Amino acid sequence: MTNQDVVSPAPSAPARPPVMADVARAAGVSHQTVSRVLNGFQWVAEPTRLRVMEAVERLGYRRNMAARALASNRTNVIGVVVVNPNLFGPSGALLGIEQAAREAGYWVSVASLARVDAAHMTAAVDHFRDQGVDGTVVIAPNQLALDASAAAVGSSPAVMLTASASDAHPFPSVDIDHEAGARLAVGHLIGLGHQRIAHFAGPRVEFHAQCREQGWRVMLKRHGLKPGPLLRGSWEPDAGYQLARALVDRPGERPTAVFVANDLAAIGALRGFAEAGWRVPEDISVVGFDDVPGVGQLRPPLSTVRQDLSELGRQAFGLLLGVIGGQAEPGHLALPPQLVVRDSSGPAPAAS
Amino acid sequence: MTNQDVVSPAPSAPARPPVMADVARAAGVSHQTVSRVLNGFQWVAEPTRLRVMEAVERLGYRRNMAARALASNRTNVIGVVVVNPNLFGPSGALLGIEQAAREAGYWVSVASLARVDAAHMTAAVDHFRDQGVDGTVVIAPNQLALDASAAAVGSSPAVMLTASASDAHPFPSVDIDHEAGARLAVGHLIGLGHQRIAHFAGPRVEFHAQCREQGWRVMLKRHGLKPGPLLRGSWEPDAGYQLARALVDRPGERPTAVFVANDLAAIGALRGFAEAGWRVPEDISVVGFDDVPGVGQLRPPLSTVRQDLSELGRQAFGLLLGVIGGQAEPGHLALPPQLVVRDSSGPAPAAS
């Protein structure tokens, strides 16, 4: 399927891709006019514009980004540092950012960090600065990541996708309001009549774990309820299982509901309770967080909290665009999550 | 925390970032020698090299990628088009590519497509060509994506991350050997004594669904077994549920095991069987595919097939590097998956 001798351009000239000067010549204008047309600049006569466009089309001209970046000192590339890229939240947010950026004519360069320590974080951010990105979004799940990235980013345009309010750092930030999500979940349980609500918390250092725990605490307090037992684990499914077994074996008053910090752990918790003979939701209600794919088909389908990660990414990009444009206003934007009620949460059993 | 008057460089000069000429001056050499040092070129005297390095360090010099790209005609950026970015496989592979690329000093630009049609695919690939990427990896889950991207990519360096062998297109390709994975799963069931093994297939157009179905078919044939019923669904958890209910209601001989095309659907299937009173694995064994997080904590923990997505990404990048380097050899590389036996698969019930 070679078309070497079919479409080949003037055989005299070497087949190098056309440059702006070629287009200019073909359209009978100057290279500057071509540039103006391509950049959508005003004050180009319509016939001229059309002639240029036609020439561009005919020659199959594409702008050279490197030259453009060199001359204009802007790359139209943004960098995204994503920590824990395997987790549901970060990867979803990344997608949202990418989508929004591409629509706005930006390119997205990604650096993912499996482990988060200052050295790796600095390396990732440096990587972007070397590339000359116009700005950076850092998805920072904990203080360590936030501090390290803030230091590495320096004064270059950046926004933090983090739950931590921006009084701790000079960047605009955005995140889902995880505390509100937790309040939604716990409020739902309280509404069902539960009085004693346990919490399986996530890793202590993680902002999202902290927020969700805080929301649980606040909502109970608001309703004058004593916090049920708090058991700390991780984001892993296995942790949920362990914690459920621990709760079952725990002496003392038994909770009638548990708010699990994330869905993956909730999956394990469901199994733990089942093995111990606790029925969900008859004996114990379970509410998770994230609405990861599949939890609607668990036994029972899991009640949980859903985040609009696509919107989150979009907002993060919008914020970054603002910073790049020079209208930085370090503040925190919190996006509302949404409660998804399924079958794992039911009315509190009658007081025994 | 401003350090404006602490570290500011010579106040006479405007605070513009240092360029190669500055380093050269500071080190008392020519700009070319600086370039040589920075590019690790041989034949630079050690003392000179050190002097240059010291100057680079002292001035905080960073190479300008745009200028480098313009002069050398290479950007050190690769593009990755990922279709169905929410799915486990594609997103994992993307991560692997990114990791490998960054280690090799490349940047990764990502374009994700929620829907796959020729127009969007062409747009995404064009996006990359405009950016001037050195090469592209396309994660193509079906023929449509493969054809569209192959056409859009043209003769620029590319590798396809796809199950389809490369005799259909002129690019090197790589993928997990999904058919082998399916054979592993079905072989495992046969080893357990199952004679009648059903399959819940994925979307007909998806390569991976085709491969897994084929593996199931081949393995049964190899052992002289008649294929159990084949029910076609999708990758969604809900589909697994529907198919399980359909299987339960199905008249005729009842299978003792089912190989489900992916874990998410298997989650739904587990629920479907449970609702119908079929115990897993006593009444029916279930094996999934993917080993997505959490399935080890299902009830029962799901036997499944694990793919090394990180290695897959690494290989894809390696292949692309080869193409960029001019040693293209269109061929297909298949990576072995791995069986993970948990509790959802057990011995076949004694023939009734």
Next chain:
DNA sequence: CCTAGACATGTGAGCGCTCACAGGGGTGCG
């Protein structure tokens, strides 16, 4: 009729690097 402005286009100088080449000192060998 002259000139101020709106419009429309052209000119030239870089942006900061790499590439191809041109040296210029040493060492080895005839």
Next chain:
DNA sequence: CGCACCCCTGTGAGCGCTCACATGTCTAGG
């Protein structure tokens, strides 16, 4: 002692674009 050859270093010309500016044309108002 001279020539080849290695090693190391410097010189200059672009890469393809955008920016600041210069230059033109045409309309409108005094």
